[in-house]
Amino acid sequence: MEVQHVNVKFFAADSRALDLAGFIGIFNEWIRERVGGELLVDVADYRHVSAGPGVMLIGHQANYSMDETGDRLGLLYNRKAPMNGDTGRRLAQAVRSALTACRRLEQEPLLDGRLKFIGSEFEMLLNDRLLAPNTEETFAAFEPDLRTLCSRLYPSAVYTVQQNTDLRERFGVRVKAVGSFTALDLLRNLES
Amino acid sequence: MKASNQFWRERLLEEMPADLAREIDIYEMELELRRLGKIDEKVLAETRLRRGVYGQRYDNGQRWDGEATRQLQYPSAALTKGPSTLWDAPGMQRIKIPFGGLNVRQLEVLADLAEEYSDGIAHVTTRQDFQLHFIHIDDTPSLMRRLAASGITTREACGNTVRNVTACPYSGVCPDEVFDVTPYARACARFLLGHPDCQDFGRKFKAAFSGCKSHGCGLVNLHDLGAIAVTRTGNGKEQRGFEFYVGGGLGSVPHQAKLFDPFLPEEELLPTAQAISRVFARLGEKKNRNRARLKFLVSDLGVEEFRKIVLQERATLAHDSRWTAFLKDLAAHAETALKPAAALPPAFRGAASPPGFDRWLKTNVFSQKQPGYAVATVTLPLGDITSVQLRKLADIARRFVKDTIRTTVEQNIVLRWVSEGDLPELYGALASIGLGQPGAGTIVDITACPGTDTCKLGIASSRGLAAELRTRLAEQSHQMDQAVQNMHIKVSGCFNACGQHHIADLGFYGVSRHVASYTVPHFQVVLGGRWTDNAGSYGLAMGAVPSKRIPEAVLRITGRYVADRRKDESFQDFLQRLGKAEIKKLLQDLVSVPSHDVDPSFYADWGDTRVFTLGDLGAGECAGEVVSRVEFELTAAERQVFESQVLLDEGEFQKAGETACASMVQAAGALVKIFLPDIAGDADKILGEFRTRFYDTELFFDPYAGGKFAQYLFRAQQRAAGPYSAEVAHRRIEEAQLFVEAAYSCYGRLQAKRMLPLDSGSAPATAASPETA
Ligand code: HEM
Ligand code: SF4
Numbered sequence: 001m002e003v004q005h006v007n008v009k010f011f012a013a014d015s016r017a018l019d020l021a022g023f024i025g026i027f028n029e030w031i032r033e034r035v036g037g038e039l040l041v042d043v044a045d046y047r048h049v050s051a052g053p054g055v056m057l058i059g060h061q062a063n064y065s066m067d068e069t070g071d072r073l074g075l076l077y078n079r080k081a082p083m084n085g086d087t088g089r090r091l092a093q094a095v096r097s098a099l100t101a102c103r104r105l106e107q108e109p110l111l112d113g114r115l116k117f118i119g120s121e122f123e124m125l126l127n128d129r130l131l132a133p134n135t136e137e138t139f140a141a142f143e144p145d146l147r148t149l150c151s152r153l154y155p156s157a158v159y160t161v162q163q164n165t166d167l168r169e170r171f172g173v174r175v176k177a178v179g180s181f182t183a184l185d186l187l188r189n190l191e192s
Numbered sequence: 193m194k195a196s197n198q199f200w201r202e203r204l205l206e207e208m209p210a211d212l213a214r215e216i217d218i219y220e221m222e223l224e225l226r227r228l229g230k231i232d233e234k235v236l237a238e239t240r241l242r243r244g245v246y247g248q249r250y251d252n253g254q255r256w257d258g259e260a261t262r263q264l265q266y267p268s269a270a271l272t273k274g275p276s277t278l279w280d281a282p283g284m285q286r287i288k289i290p291f292g293g294l295n296v297r298q299l300e301v302l303a304d305l306a307e308e309y310s311d312g313i314a315h316v317t318t319r320q321d322f323q324l325h326f327i328h329i330d331d332t333p334s335l336m337r338r339l340a341a342s343g344i345t346t347r348e349a350c351g352n353t354v355r356n357v358t359a360c361p362y363s364g365v366c367p368d369e370v371f372d373v374t375p376y377a378r379a380c381a382r383f384l385l386g387h388p389d390c391q392d393f394g395r396k397f398k399a400a401f402s403g404c405k406s407h408g409c410g411l412v413n414l415h416d417l418g419a420i421a422v423t424r425t426g427n428g429k430e431q432r433g434f435e436f437y438v439g440g441g442l443g444s445v446p447h448q449a450k451l452f453d454p455f456l457p458e459e460e461l462l463p464t465a466q467a468i469s470r471v472f473a474r475l476g477e478k479k480n481r482n483r484a485r486l487k488f489l490v491s492d493l494g495v496e497e498f499r500k501i502v503l504q505e506r507a508t509l510a511h512d513s514r515w516t517a518f519l520k521d522l523a524a525h526a527e528t529a530l531k532p533a534a535a536l537p538p539a540f541r542g543a544a545s546p547p548g549f550d551r552w553l554k555t556n557v558f559s560q561k562q563p564g565y566a567v568a569t570v571t572l573p574l575g576d577i578t579s580v581q582l583r584k585l586a587d588i589a590r591r592f593v594k595d596t597i598r599t600t601v602e603q604n605i606v607l608r609w610v611s612e613g614d615l616p617e618l619y620g621a622l623a624s625i626g627l628g629q630p631g632a633g634t635i636v637d638i639t640a641c642p643g644t645d646t647c648k649l650g651i652a653s654s655r656g657l658a659a660e661l662r663t664r665l666a667e668q669s670h671q672m673d674q675a676v677q678n679m680h681i682k683v684s685g686c687f688n689a690c691g692q693h694h695i696a697d698l699g700f701y702g703v704s705r706h707v708a709s710y711t712v713p714h715f716q717v718v719l720g721g722r723w724t725d726n727a728g729s730y731g732l733a734m735g736a737v738p739s740k741r742i743p744e745a746v747l748r749i750t751g752r753y754v755a756d757r758r759k760d761e762s763f764q765d766f767l768q769r770l771g772k773a774e775i776k777k778l779l780q781d782l783v784s785v786p787s788h789d790v791d792p793s794f795y796a797d798w799g800d801t802r803v804f805t806l807g808d809l810g811a812g813e814c815a816g817e818v819v820s821r822v823e824f825e826l827t828a829a830e831r832q833v834f835e836s837q838v839l840l841d842e843g844e845f846q847k848a849g850e851t852a853c854a855s856m857v858q859a860a861g862a863l864v865k866i867f868l869p870d871i872a873g874d875a876d877k878i879l880g881e882f883r884t885r886f887y888d889t890e891l892f893f894d895p896y897a898g899g900k901f902a903q904y905l906f907r908a909q910q911r912a913a914g915p916y917s918a919e920v921a922h923r924r925i926e927e928a929q930l931f932v933e934a935a936y937s938c939y940g941r942l943q944a945k946r947m948l949p950l951d952s953g954s955a956p957a958t959a960a961s962p963e964t965a
């Protein structure tokens with residue numbers, strides 16, 4: 001199975017203190033500063049829809065959004081351009097990109113330290129129903145690489161992996177680790 | 193960009209209607225030819241527009257970042273998909289939904305596509321279409337295939353073509369309608385789709401159907417072709433027909449449609465539409481796109497003369513069985529309910545109802561003419577719905593109705609045939625997915641064009657303003673005077689009027705003003721347009737107000753109306769009585785802009801933090817440039833040559849040779865059609881005409897090679913059936929390539945010598961342009 005178009009979402013610890021409008025300015029600043037070396041194109045504002053994509057930074061390689069899907073705010077990384085390397089590298093790269101964006105937001109002066117991400121839980125999905133139908137076979141093919149990744153992220157912690165059960169939804173998993181992890185912890189674990 | 197793009201064709205081959213599958217193959221091949229530099233960017237632009245593939249803001253590779261205009265360095269920087277339109281830049285896909293009719297499966301497919309190719313949002317437009325934004329052009333063939341497998345084509349969603357045929361979303365269930373226009377709208381959409389007589393327009397062409405005259409739903413008056421259901425009695429029998437209008441349109445110069453026929457019998461609907469199309473293709477302006485809509489032709493000729501020409505044309509048409517075939521089974525598509533009719537239990541009225549239900553019931557539910565059934569409106573903020581909502585809406589539709597779902601021109605979705613007894617449960621289900629907002633058709637149900645969010649021509653943020661107004665008005669709407677609640681607000685990002693601001697009580701369109709060294713976003717305030725009576729009258733501009741003060745302007749105007757209105761006085765009458773000068777006075781102090789030091793917020797648009805600029809304006813694609821039918825057909829011939837090369841590489845020699853031969857006939861046919869637009873595809877006939885008109889006259893002769901390339905054609909046709917070895921096929925392809933080239937040169941020479949007759953669509957010197965005629 002070819003694993004491409006990986007999406008990763010890390011959830012915000014507390015979304016009550018945040019006004020999504022602020023992210024329009026922040027993402028525009030990212031475009032201006034060309035952060036991360038990717039081609040960043042535009043900002044789309046979807047605050048008006050319920051439990052939707054929130055505020056989105058449209059890029060060429062990937063979109064980043066402060067996403068409210070499922071009524072849970074989080075940073076969603078949506079990889080659009082195909083990636084090279086083996087599956088393990090692709091998954092790690094997507095998670096690294098998501099975490100890097102999380103860290104950047106956590107350190108954003110305009111947010112005043114109000115935004116923290118939960119490291120002990122994340123969602124990963126493959127945004128291509130043809131390459132990765134939401135089936136048990138896909139899970140079986142995907143699981144070894146996911147486990148390798150998780151053992152890097154959570155070196156000695158116990159974690160669970162749950163597959164998305166709605167068959168019309170894209171193939172996706174939710175990973176939950178026991179213990180407390182920050183975005184920074186995960187980034188460091190991934191690099192070590 | 194999707195890694196799966198190469199697999200969808202095979203995966204869906206069995207599920208796509210063969211003609212759609214073939215069309216998409218051809219489109220995909222045209223993309224490939226463009227990548228190889230083999231077709232011109234202008235031709236590709238019109239080709240993709242005709243498939244609903246639009247450009248989007250910043251696709252010229254530049255964007256103002258608030259401080260400077262920056263280059264967007266896309267990987268395939270040198271490749272374009274149209275003039276100044278970069279290949280890799282995100283674009284928009286318009287998805288045509290005739291009369292807004294959808295089934296649950298289609299909702300699910302749209303959900304999947306929005307998620308996989310776009311940004312998780314599907315957008316309902318002001319003409320019942322869907323749009324997906326931020327799409328990579330490489331993904332469009334897959335996207336189209338997945339739509340085709342669910343019975344949707346994007347063909348002619350844009351470009352100089354017959355656009356989506358719209359109809360009131362209540363047709364068939366509305367108590368006030370004369371009869372259900374749905375089957376007529378469907379037949380009209382099918383008949384005109386891809387019709388040869390509709391391929392050579394200088395501009396787009398829009399048709400709309402309405403079931404009655406007095407309500408707004410069909411907006412017939414602002415369409416090129418508008419049909420309102422009427423009946424008359426003859427020989428003791430009721431006969432169906434249409435009050436038939438032509439030449440309406442919005443845009444920067446709005447025109448009310450003119451009455452073409454007070455009673456056009458139903459069997460004359462399609463032939464008349466065909467005759468109008470032919471007249472428009474022949475006499476419509478081609479060069480000056482600003483005067484190319486049918487409305488200019490009708491007003492230049494006068495509707496009497498226009499009618500005369502159309503009726504003459506009608507008389508010459510060869511009979512087509514499709515004109516009336518659909519009348520035989522008008523009832524075949526009749527909708528039915530999933531659940532038995534039932535009344536709303538009294539317990540759900542008043543105090544005992546679930547929270548919010550009463551207000552929703554009042555504004556979003558409309559009783560059908562069929563007792564015990566209702567239409568429920570799902571209000572979509574700014575026309576947007578998420579993939580998750582779409583999928584769950586499909587589930588809800590399955591629970592309560594059959595495939596009786598329609599989009600509306602107010603950018604909402606309606607579920608028809610809901611048993612009234614189910615309404616509380618339906619409301620609960622919609623509310624649980626964030627789709628239970630009340631206020632459909634009221635002042636909070638604001639429509640807006642894409643504006644600066646994604647449109648290259650946008651001046652100010654129509655969606656930003658609409659979102660702001662929606663939030664502010666929703667907070668107060670339940671205390672508002674009923675007369676204000678019933679008003680319509682419509683916003684366009686520029687004078688092109690895609691948001692239909694002319695027909696709103698309160699309309700706005702984006703403009704800009706210079707203040708010191710800055711450009712400041714403003715909206716022109718357009719008051720008193722009428723949505724009822726099928727968009728009965730257009731509003732008048734009252735002056736520009738800074739964007740950031742529009743919400744205040746709205747409150748002021750509506751406040752004054754509530755305070756000063758006479759009993760039952762309509763807003764339009766109130767404006768008349770008040771007079772323009774007084775209204776200007778009312779808004780006067782809102783017009784000024786504080787200096788940047790005092791309030792910088794005026795210098796950025798709604799929903800944006802960048803200092804405002806007009807620098808991002810691009811060349812717009814309301815439609816592509818006019819590419820003549822001859823050019824299109826020559827491009828098709830070229831594509832066939834390419835196809836034959838592919839077949840040769842695959843070892844399919846026989847097919848390769850035949851395809852190469854066919855490409856020559858196609859190219860010859862393209863030339864012949866300059867003189868005989870109606871010639872059919874029969875190879876012998878084309879060859880005969882080509883010989884007499886181009887070979888015997890030496891029109892086709894190359895200045896150096898003489899008639900050599902034409903002889904390739906004649907010889908190839910004698911042996912068209914083969915057999916083809918690799919060598920023979922290869923030679924035939926070489927010859928075909930040269931012949932197609934020669935056809936292009938010949939066309940170029942004719943253009944240069946101004947030898948093209950009127951209807952070849954190439955703006956010859958003798959064309960009777962409406963400006964000169
Ligand atoms: C000079 C160029 C354009 C002109 C004159 C123009 C004019 C119009 C008019 C008059 C309408 C609708 C009203 C009606 O007849 O019902 C319309 C519809 C629309 N336009 Fe434009 N337009 C232009 C370019 C664009 C562009 C560049 C976009 C953005 C991508 C756009 C987006 C839309 C949309 C979304 C609709 C409603 C949709 C539909 O057909 O489904 N327009 N346009
Ligand atoms: S009205 Fe102007 S800004 Fe809005 S979509 Fe049309 S062309 Fe674009």
